[in-house]
Amino acid sequence: MGEPMILKADLYREHGFLKGLYLGLKITMMTMIRNLFKHDRMTLNYPEEKYFYSDRFRGKHVLTVKEDGTLRCTSCMLCATYCPAQCIHIVAADDSDKSVEKAPVSFEIEMLRCIFCGYCEEACPVDAIRLTNEYEMSGHAEQEWVADHYELAFRKSLNNGKGVVSTVDDKDRMKLRL
Amino acid sequence: MTEKVKLTWNGKEIEAPKGSNLLKAALDNGIEVAHYCYHSGLSVAGVCRMCMVEQDGVPRPFPSCNATCGEGMVIRSDTPKIKASVEATLQFHLLNHPLDCPVCDQAGECGLQDYYMKHGQYDSQMIDKKVHKEKVQDIGKNVMLDAERCILCSRCVRFTEEITKTNEMGILNRGDHAEIQCNETLKNDYAQNLVDICPVGALTSKDFRFKQRVWFLEDVHTTCIGCETGCSVKVSENKNGAFRVKPVYDHEVNGHWMCDDGRYIYKHVSSPTRLGGAVENINGLFVPADELNVQAAVKGKKTKYILSTALTIEEYANFFNAVKGKNVEVALYTLPSDGPEFDGILRRGDKNPNLRGAKAAFELAGFDHSQAGLDNLLGSISSSDAVFVVVPEILYNEDHFNTLIKKVEKAGVRIALACGETLGTLRAFNYLLPIPAFLEKNGEILNYQGQARKLRKGMTYGEASKDVSYYGKWVNL
Numbered sequence: 001m002g003e004p005m006i007l008k009a010d011l012y013r014e015h016g017f018l019k020g021l022y023l024g025l026k027i028t029m030m031t032m033i034r035n036l037f038k039h040d041r042m043t044l045n046y047p048e049e050k051y052f053y054s055d056r057f058r059g060k061h062v063l064t065v066k067e068d069g070t071l072r073c074t075s076c077m078l079c080a081t082y083c084p085a086q087c088i089h090i091v092a093a094d095d096s097d098k099s100v101e102k103a104p105v106s107f108e109i110e111m112l113r114c115i116f117c118g119y120c121e122e123a124c125p126v127d128a129i130r131l132t133n134e135y136e137m138s139g140h141a142e143q144e145w146v147a148d149h150y151e152l153a154f155r156k157s158l159n160n161g162k163g164v165v166s167t168v169d170d171k172d173r174m175k176l177r178l
Numbered sequence: 179m180t181e182k183v184k185l186t187w188n189g190k191e192i193e194a195p196k197g198s199n200l201l202k203a204a205l206d207n208g209i210e211v212a213h214y215c216y217h218s219g220l221s222v223a224g225v226c227r228m229c230m231v232e233q234d235g236v237p238r239p240f241p242s243c244n245a246t247c248g249e250g251m252v253i254r255s256d257t258p259k260i261k262a263s264v265e266a267t268l269q270f271h272l273l274n275h276p277l278d279c280p281v282c283d284q285a286g287e288c289g290l291q292d293y294y295m296k297h298g299q300y301d302s303q304m305i306d307k308k309v310h311k312e313k314v315q316d317i318g319k320n321v322m323l324d325a326e327r328c329i330l331c332s333r334c335v336r337f338t339e340e341i342t343k344t345n346e347m348g349i350l351n352r353g354d355h356a357e358i359q360c361n362e363t364l365k366n367d368y369a370q371n372l373v374d375i376c377p378v379g380a381l382t383s384k385d386f387r388f389k390q391r392v393w394f395l396e397d398v399h400t401t402c403i404g405c406e407t408g409c410s411v412k413v414s415e416n417k418n419g420a421f422r423v424k425p426v427y428d429h430e431v432n433g434h435w436m437c438d439d440g441r442y443i444y445k446h447v448s449s450p451t452r453l454g455g456a457v458e459n460i461n462g463l464f465v466p467a468d469e470l471n472v473q474a475a476v477k478g479k480k481t482k483y484i485l486s487t488a489l490t491i492e493e494y495a496n497f498f499n500a501v502k503g504k505n506v507e508v509a510l511y512t513l514p515s516d517g518p519e520f521d522g523i524l525r526r527g528d529k530n531p532n533l534r535g536a537k538a539a540f541e542l543a544g545f546d547h548s549q550a551g552l553d554n555l556l557g558s559i560s561s562s563d564a565v566f567v568v569v570p571e572i573l574y575n576e577d578h579f580n581t582l583i584k585k586v587e588k589a590g591v592r593i594a595l596a597c598g599e600t601l602g603t604l605r606a607f608n609y610l611l612p613i614p615a616f617l618e619k620n621g622e623i624l625n626y627q628g629q630a631r632k633l634r635k636g637m638t639y640g641e642a643s644k645d646v647s648y649y650g651k652w653v654n655l
Contacts, residue, residue, distance in 0.1 A: 076280030077391045092388040098314045102281040102388055125280050 057133040058116045061109055063153040064128055064166035071153055072166040073128040075104040079120035087113035088120060099170055107149035111137060127166045185251040194247040201229050201243040204255075211255055212264055212293050214271075214377045215331040216243040219434035220340060223332050226271070228293070230263045231255045239263055264297045272298075274309045274354065276326045284379030286392040290329070309354045317346075318363030319438060320384040321372055325357040328380035334358065334372045341435065341523065342366035367525060371435045374424055385441065386422045390414075398636035399426055401623065403488055403531040403571060403616045404440040407524055408625030411436060413617055415636050419448030420617060431625065437525040443572060446598040446615065448639040453596050453612040455641070462605055472609045473652055475591050479564035481653045482555055482589070483508045484582070485646070487530035488571035490621025490633060493645050494539030500650035508545045509552040510536055511567070511582060516574050529574045532623035556585040564591040568646060569604070571597055571616060579603065595649060597640060611649060612641035619645065 011020035044051055053059070064072045075092035087110040095103040120129050134157060139145050153163045180195040187204055194203035202218055204211050214226035224244040231242040234252040239260055242253070254260070272290060279285040311325035334347045335358070344366045350359045358380060364372075373383045395414040402409040402423070410428035414421050423444050425436035446452065458467035483506060485497070501508070515527035530536075540547035546554070559565060565586050573579055583606045586592055594607040597615040604610060618638050622630040635642070 074280045075388070076285075077394075078280070081391065081393065094388065101278070101314060 053133040053135060055133055057135070058118045058131040060111075060132055060134040060137060061114075061120070061147070061152055062130050062132050062158055062164050063107060063149055064130065065153055065163035066169045067165060067171070069163065071104060071107070071128070071149060072126055072169075073104050073107060073149075074100070074102050074126055075107070076102075076125065078123040078125065079129055082119045082123040084117060084119065085110075085113045085115045087111075104149065107152065109147045109152065111139075111145040111147055112142065127168065130164070183247055183249040183251075185247060185249070185253060187253045188256050196248070197246045199243065200231070200245040200247055200251075200253070201241075203247050204242065204253075209255075211242065212297055213243060214289055214329060215333060217333055217336075217375055217434075220333060220336045220375075223336060226329065226331050227267045228264060228271075229255075230260055230267075232257055232260055261297070264293075265300060268293055268298045269300060269303070271329045272302075273304055274326070275329075276308065276310075276313075278327070282324075282327065282379040283382045283387060283392075284327075284376075288379055289377035311355075311357050315360070316384065317360040318365070319369035320441075321364055321369050322382045322384050322387060323358065323360060324380050324382070325359070326380075327378050328358045329378055330356055330358065331377060333375045333377070334381060337368075337372060337375060338364075338366065341371075342368050347372070367438050367521065368435055368523060370438050370441050371425070375434075383422065383441075390416065390418070390421050395421060396636075397424075398617065398634055400617065400634045400636070401531075401625075401631040402436060402440040402443055403623070403633075404437070404443050404529070405526045406528045406531060406533060406626040407431065407526050408531060408623060408629070408631040409436045409440060409524060410631070411440065413444050413636060415444075415448070415617070417637060419639065420444035420636070430629065431627070431631070432524055435524060437521075437523070439525065444617065446572070447617045449599045451599045452615075452640045453600055453610055455612060457600075457610045459605060459608050459610070464600065464610065467609065469611075472593065472611065475609070476564045476593070476652055479591055480562060481506045482559065482563055482565045483650075484511050484552065484555065484565065484567045484586075485509070485536065486568040486570040487512055487533045487536050488616070489532060489536070489568070489646060490619065490623055491532070491535040491539065491630075492621045493619075493647060494536060496645070496647035497650045498539060498543035498545075500647045501653050502543075504653045506653045507555050507558075508540070508543075509555040510540060510547040511552060511570070511579075512549075513570055513573075514575055514578050526626060528626070529572070531625070534624035534626075534628055535622070538624070556582070559586065559588045561588065561590045563589045564593065565589040566593045566595060566649065567607070568613070569594050569596040569598060573598060573601070576601070576603060583607075593649075595646060611644070613645055613649075614638075614642045615640060618642040 011023050015023060066072050075090045077090055080088040080090055089108045090104050091106040092102055093105045095101055118131050121131050154161050158164050182193050183196045184191060184193055187209055192203060192207040201211060201213060201216050211229050213229040215223045222243050224241050227241055229242045230239040232239050232254045313324045313326055315323040317323045330349060335349060338344050338347045346361045346364050348359060349356055351357060370383060372381045394416050396416060397412040397414050399412045402411045409432035410426040411423050412426050413423050423441050425432060427434050456467045456469050456472055457464040513529045516529050517527045519527045537547050567586060580603055583603060587606060592607045593609045593611060594604050595611050595613045597613045616633050617636045619633060620635045621633045625631050
């Protein structure tokens with residue numbers, strides 16, 4: 001509470017005041033000199049420079065597609081069931097292809113409600129939904145934050161609008177007779 | 179009285195009639211035994227081999243559905259031998275199963291899923307490719323067949339053979355290639371019971387197909403208002419609407435089954451064209467109106483009421499209490515019969531669910547419930563009258579109702595009390611007022627036996643508080 005944080009620092013405890021001051025300043029000066037001559041400093045000139053997150057980052061969702069370009073999702077509703085924020089809304093319908101049988105006619109995610117927990121990705125039995133490392137989202141009205149399946153599957157950033165192909169297709173599955 | 183015998187099942191003493199079915203005795207006493215082919219409404223087939231039990235003194239396990247109860251039997255269904263047997267049997271059932279649970283409507287209430295979690299949990303030993311059969315077959319009467327998912331329990335075959343006696347379903351071919359097939363299309367009026375009795379997702383309902391997942395639904399145990407039989411049913415619904423109707427076992431009225439007509443009684447309840455509040459008819463367009471305006475229109479007019487037969491006993495009683503001692507004429511509109519009087523199983527031609535309750539209430543209040551009473555009322559209508567017509571909840575015969583509307587047209591103010599869909603025929607009325615549908619009220623109706631059947635309240639989609647008695651208070655304002 002009232003204790004000054006600096007007195008707790010290990011440098012002072014272990015080395016005494018003068019040596020501790022010297023060691024602390026050494027770190028500060030080293031970092032400053034490095035930042036002056038090498039450009040690997042932590043501060044970024046966002047948005048001109050962008051930080052690249054790892055693939056494990058849980059950002060904006062993507063709906064994968066089959067090789068023929070249709071949605072991989074079978075609308076089993078497991079993601080919508082598992083979703084703790086209840087932000088996924090799927091409307092299922094018959095598909096004319098008997099090997100597909102069921103497909104979504106509408107797949108919406110309310111981005112403002114989503115807590116990016118990644119449970120939908122975990123629940124999906126067919127690798128239809130993934131969370132990408134896209135972190136830039138903006139919008140004004142609430143409606144702009146409801147992402148439909150065109151945006152989720154075919155936005156510009158995903159292979160220039162062609163979408164991300166899922167690992168296993170229905171056709172592969174039928175061929176393998178799994 | 180049949181003689182009762184005592185037997186022991188897994189150490190628990192149970193009592194059952196002598197010579198009755200052993201599996202039924204266990205299920206009736208709350209003991210869970212895995213089974214697919216056994217159904218207490220059908221004959222015994224003994225093909226699924228899931229209900230195996232051991233008996234003291236009998237060397238080998240045997241299926242309990244094919245055995246009878248005897249005095250002092252000591253039955254065990256929890257021995258390692260039985261557990262291994264059930265698991266092995268389940269493996270065989272699942273050998274060629276396509277595992278398309280994500281697209282299957284049965285997922286969540288599927289016998290294979292339930293028993294795999296309970297008795298299976300093995301790793302598949304199948305090294306060969308699965309045998310594929312025809313999927314997505316529309317076999318008529320809103321039933322879809324997927325031969326791949328079938329485990330050949332033969333419940334559907336026995337149902338069409340024993341209950342409807344139409345023999346549409348059968349098992350064709352042998353071994354791996356054996357599959358359920360339908361002879362052309364289903365023709366009986368009880369076809370959707372096949373969907374209910376199918377323990378897996380082989381037979382699913384086309385009406386319910388892909389509408390909702392079953393785990394999003396809640397069941398409301400109520401009574402079918404389709405005809406005067408009054409079958410015990412459950413309506414599955416959630417906040418988005420009602421989605422399906424399934425029968426509930428009731429040995430006095432409907433047994434295990436219900437007819438196909440009753441499957442659609444939920445449609446109007448959560449229909450998008452359902453009446454939400456009072457509306458006024460302005461040159462053929464229905465515009466939301468204030469109730470006070472309707473009250474003002476009725477004021478000073480002589481009020482005449484035509485009630486339908488789909489209200490509950492409580493509603494009739496409350497209504498007649500509300501109009502007691504007031505200058506009002508009341509008549510009863512009964513729907514004409516549709517089809518044969520009784521088809522031999524459940525369905526009855528009389529489509530008035532609470533005719534007996536209505537007649538009793540009319541007699542108690544001293545009004546005439548006969549057709550002559552209705553004709554009298556219709557004949558005396560003049561332009562200084564306000565006529566309230568309670569629209570039958572399920573309008574089987576719209577033409578017959580239209581003739582009634584034609585006779586009402588002379589009245590100065592015509593008001594319809596409706597809980598169904600807003601039909602074009604209702605354009606003849608000046609005002610429409612909402613009343614609760616059968617799923618939005620508690621109450622009782624009297625079926626053809628004179629037995630009180632309970633209606634139970636589920637979710638509210640339209641109007642739940644303003645019933646006929648509420649509008650009955652408007653008489654002679």
